[in-house]
Amino acid sequence: MIPAKEEVRNLLDQLPDDATLDDIQYHIYVRQKIDRGLNEIAAGRTLSGKEFDKKMAKWLEPHQRSAR
Template sequence: MNTAKNEIQSLLQKLPDDCSFEDIQYHLYVIEKIRKGIERAEIEGVVSQDEVEKRFDKWATK
């Protein structure tokens, strides 16, 4: 399991040398949102693409 420090070091190695603090903050924000989304999906489950399309069709036709 990667630690937060390891993940940040990996991120910094991937970013260009001239990146700004805002660039770093943005990437950290995105990583955290993705992590929380995956965690929520594992806990609550997911909806299949077919089910999403069915629900959307019902909503969109009203």
């Protein structure tokens, strides 16, 4: 595993010289989200397409009723 400081240095090297602090923070945030997702996959914490559809339908149900 690459140390966090080294990951940030690598990220900074890939960004343009005129990158703003907001740009840098955004790219760090995106990287964290990708890493978290990859860790979830590696740990087997994923949903099949059918499971996802079922959860989304249940979640959207109250919103669909109020839209009528």
